[in-house]
Amino acid sequence: MPAPTALLRRPEELAEAAIPLPPAQDDELLLDAPEADISAAQPVGGEDTEMTIDEEGRPRFPASKNINGPLRVETRKVPIPPHRMSPLKAAWPSIYTPLCDHLKLQVRMNIKNKAVELRTSKHTTASGALQQGEDFVKAFTLGFDVADAVALLRLDDLFIETFEIKDVKTLQGEHLGRAIGRIAGKDGKTKFAIENASKTRVVLADSKIHILGGFKNIHIAREAIVSLILGSPPGKVYGNLRTVASRMKERF
Incomplete structure (x- = not known):
């Protein structure tokens, strides 16, 4: 089958229709932009967006104004x-x-x-x-108490930690009641001793225990309460608290 005539061209026609090649990569094409008239530059917008140019040609904008956004x-x-x-x-x-x-x-x-x-x-x-x-x-x-809770507003390094007795040891019935009694002590003396030695505040809410104080102080109070839950006698816990309290005084 003969080829279509539209695809057959003589060498002379191919030379005339040749597309010129782009310049070589080594040749650099430099275009000089027309120098802008800096003095004729008009400020865009109002006074807040007025722009000035320094000696080195860098733009300088005025300080932004403090505009209060919508109240959230x-x-x-x-x-x-x-x-x-x-x-x-x-x-x-x-x-x-x-x-x-x-x-x-x-x-x-x-x-x-x-x-x-x-x-x-x-x-x-x-x-x-x-x-x-x-x-x-x-x-x-x-x-x-309100007086203790107000300390959260005045100091930034106070925290509240909450845990339950069953998180330390699974106790039920009378065993749970005895553990709560060991933490509180007679007339709350054991709880007050823990608070004074560790400089914290402790709240016994049934089987939940809340401790308010600094990070290290909460750790000291928690260790004493955990020892009482596990069955340590109050006398041994008192001795450990005295040692910890004396060390805290030495640091200060």
Whole structure:
């Protein structure tokens, strides 16, 4: 079958239709841009975006203005256990005062939902105020006194640790009651001794134990309570606490 005539060309036609090749890579193509008239440059936008150019040709912009964006209101709701509602109502003036005066939060007690609601406002300045307020109210719901919970607002290195007796040893019935009795002691003397030696606050809520204090202090109190749960006599725990308390005094 003969080839189509459109595909057959003479060598002369091929030479005329040849596409010129790009310049070699070694050849550099330099294009000079026309010099811009710096003095004729017009500022873009208003006064806030006015641009000036220094001697070296670098742009200089004026300092940005502090423009407050839209207010973002954040809320938190802290549920209150039923057995802590009466203490909350009794100590309410002592609770909302540091939240409003110190943290500049808006607070209300929702009796219907049994919760304390916190909200930021335009007067709130601290970024972590809402979290601090929530920790303060939670500490009160766990059973700590208001004076101890207020320390969470004033100090940054305080924490709350919670654990149960069954996390240390599985005890049931009378054995569990005896373990709680060993931790508390007669008239709460053992618990007070642990608090004074470790500089913490301890709350016994049935089989749950809450400790408020610094990181190292919580460790000291937890070790003493764990020893009592495992069956160590209180006299031995007292001796260990005296040793730890004397070492802490030497450090200071």
